[in-house]
Amino acid sequence: MKDTLGVERPIIALENVEKYYGEYYALRGxxxxxxxxxxxxxxxxxxxxxTTLLRTIAGFEELSGGRLTxxxxxxxxxxxxxxPTNMVFQSYAIFPHLTVAENVGFGLRxxxxxxxxxxxxxxxxxxxxxxxxxxxxxxxxxxxxxxQRVALARALILEPKVxxxxxxxxxxxxxxxxxxxxxxxxxxxxxxxxxxxxTHDQEEALIMSDRIAVMxxxxxxxxxxxxxxxxxxxxxxxxxxIGVMNFLPxxxxxxxxxxxxxxxxxxxxxxxxxxxxxxxxxxxxxxSVGIRPETMSILFPGExxxxxxxxxxVEDLSYYGDMTYYVxxxxxxxxxxxxxxxxxxxxxxxxxxxxxxxxxDARSLVLFA
Amino acid sequence: MIASETGSGAIPMIKLKxxxxxxxxxxxxxxxxxxxxxxxxxxxxYALLLLAAxxxxxxxxxxxxxxxxxxxxxxxxKNYREALSDPLYGELLLRSLVISLAVTAATVLTAFPIxxxxxxxxxxxxxxxxxxxxxxxxxxxxxxxxFLWKVILGYNGVLNTTLTGLGIIDEPLSFILYNANAVVITxxxxxxxxxxxxxxxxLEKIDRSLLEASxxxxxxxxxxxxxxxxxLAMPGVVAAVLIVFIPTIGDYVTPRLVGGPNGLxxxxxxxxxxxxxxxxPMGAALAVLAMAMVTAVSLVFLFLNRRYLKGQK
Numbered sequence: 001m002k003d004t005l006g007v008e009r010p011i012i013a014l015e016n017v018e019k020y021y022g023e024y025y026a027l028r029g030x031x032x033x034x035x036x037x038x039x040x041x042x043x044x045x046x047x048x049x050x051t052t053l054l055r056t057i058a059g060f061e062e063l064s065g066g067r068l069t070x071x072x073x074x075x076x077x078x079x080x081x082x083x084p085t086n087m088v089f090q091s092y093a094i095f096p097h098l099t100v101a102e103n104v105g106f107g108l109r110x111x112x113x114x115x116x117x118x119x120x121x122x123x124x125x126x127x128x129x130x131x132x133x134x135x136x137x138x139x140x141x142x143x144x145x146x147x148q149r150v151a152l153a154r155a156l157i158l159e160p161k162v163x164x165x166x167x168x169x170x171x172x173x174x175x176x177x178x179x180x181x182x183x184x185x186x187x188x189x190x191x192x193x194x195x196x197x198x199t200h201d202q203e204e205a206l207i208m209s210d211r212i213a214v215m216x217x218x219x220x221x222x223x224x225x226x227x228x229x230x231x232x233x234x235x236x237x238x239x240x241x242i243g244v245m246n247f248l249p250x251x252x253x254x255x256x257x258x259x260x261x262x263x264x265x266x267x268x269x270x271x272x273x274x275x276x277x278x279x280x281x282x283x284x285x286x287x288s289v290g291i292r293p294e295t296m297s298i299l300f301p302g303e304x305x306x307x308x309x310x311x312x313x314v315e316d317l318s319y320y321g322d323m324t325y326y327v328x329x330x331x332x333x334x335x336x337x338x339x340x341x342x343x344x345x346x347x348x349x350x351x352x353x354x355x356x357x358x359x360x361d362a363r364s365l366v367l368f369a
Numbered sequence: 370m371i372a373s374e375t376g377s378g379a380i381p382m383i384k385l386k387x388x389x390x391x392x393x394x395x396x397x398x399x400x401x402x403x404x405x406x407x408x409x410x411x412x413x414x415y416a417l418l419l420l421a422a423x424x425x426x427x428x429x430x431x432x433x434x435x436x437x438x439x440x441x442x443x444x445x446x447k448n449y450r451e452a453l454s455d456p457l458y459g460e461l462l463l464r465s466l467v468i469s470l471a472v473t474a475a476t477v478l479t480a481f482p483i484x485x486x487x488x489x490x491x492x493x494x495x496x497x498x499x500x501x502x503x504x505x506x507x508x509x510x511x512x513x514x515x516f517l518w519k520v521i522l523g524y525n526g527v528l529n530t531t532l533t534g535l536g537i538i539d540e541p542l543s544f545i546l547y548n549a550n551a552v553v554i555t556x557x558x559x560x561x562x563x564x565x566x567x568x569x570x571x572l573e574k575i576d577r578s579l580l581e582a583s584x585x586x587x588x589x590x591x592x593x594x595x596x597x598x599x600x601l602a603m604p605g606v607v608a609a610v611l612i613v614f615i616p617t618i619g620d621y622v623t624p625r626l627v628g629g630p631n632g633l634x635x636x637x638x639x640x641x642x643x644x645x646x647x648x649x650p651m652g653a654a655l656a657v658l659a660m661a662m663v664t665a666v667s668l669v670f671l672f673l674n675r676r677y678l679k680g681q682k
Contacts, residue, residue, distance in 0.1 A: 087585045106583070
């Protein structure tokens, strides 16, 4: 979807969107653009406002302030039933008094199609979600995964511009969830519709999304691609929420634009690139550095490396079979840090109390306030 | 001292007795089914003596005949033949059916909006208070309420005085008391809470996300009501219909007090047969016919309900 200048127009634009219930602010000035055809996730802990934001897009909540446009049209006072969005509810909201086919075809009543055409569309939609031949079944006779597929088919049959998914996988067991993650991704690529997924599961968001908005307390803390979010979180809060991150007290000095020197407790001095700073930051504000567990490694006895090495002690470890998670205290640091190691052939699992030589890279450091 | 001694002595005795009983029927004493039977036994006996036995007696009576005080116990269908051929009885049965259906329709149609309002518009913290308010009419006796309706609907009643006072009508309305209309108005008011409660419960059970889903799928509020809310509330509506219809068809106090000559129902005739005409068998036959009618109508509604219940958890 391009405008006259050939610039990609966002399918959804949020401009300083606010929502408050009395004194309570659920959304505090959300601004974001969601692109046509992308898989977009709203990620955050419970109560961060991600579901409220989804519901304002769907039209179930009126905005208290700001502007919301979908496909270039202002959605002020546009009720849910005429918005070009459809939703997959957390509870799936399958109509219990209707059959599977009646559920899927619910929204087709207003379409100017013959009975046969509608039946064919329903059959196609069921086929698409892998429920071929389930049409005549009663809705209550379905499993959780099947209900979810019915909810998906029911929303997609109307060919919405945007599909909204409110924690659709949270009620499924682990195996089913992983299967549905891949399937949702496949479906999204197949139909090319913009998907907006609400989830509190960071792993799910990383796996499925093109871009993720991480939300805390009614605000977007960072909006980025999964890789960028994981590798370069803007704040400590984001770094802690997505995956595991170790934090060390640090100071930074800048000598010129491309040369930033960091002094981190336990690791020593390092020179880092400007892109390792959070956006709009002065290096002088730095109070800590973050480093991911898998970017470090513990050298086994006799192993040599050309990476930087810090010395510490193994305080504790958790053996997971494929991985071992070490809790290591670097010399001169109060808080221990987590280091994950793949259990490769020939690599021993260290005992508690042994000395650990930790190899690390300046490139994997992220600076925080 | 004495009391405490006997008391302490009595407790082990009772325990012993219970132990013996349980040992005597080891399976029955432990199984849940037996416990269930034990719990329902008193009300079951009560129901047997006060419901099943009189019912059986009524059915039996309906095949007997009576001439003034002598009861002829030879079995015959004479009463039924007479009941079905005499137009008076037929008219009374039909009128009872029509009045009951009218009461049911009026009650359920007025109860639904109230139940809907409480379920959808009243904040959750106030709902129990509203339900409590609905039951306030029960604080006064039914007879009092019927008499008050006479005061309201009468020739010089509250309604007529107000309307003439306001100049809306010149002469007092006469079609509102001592006829079938008065019976319908009075009964519909009396049974309103019984209809509101089951409909309210059915509405409360509806998952609100279903209504959002319907809106999301393009339906307006009205169509959402017709396609989702109403079908899902149907079990409550059917329950309300049965709860109102079944007792009203046999009501005789209300028609006697506000019905006038043209508002009398079959129960009034049954009462007359039993108590005034000394023809208990005829009264019994009419009662059996009325019951058959109630059963037939109820079965229709139960069948409808089953259709709606099908496919629901």
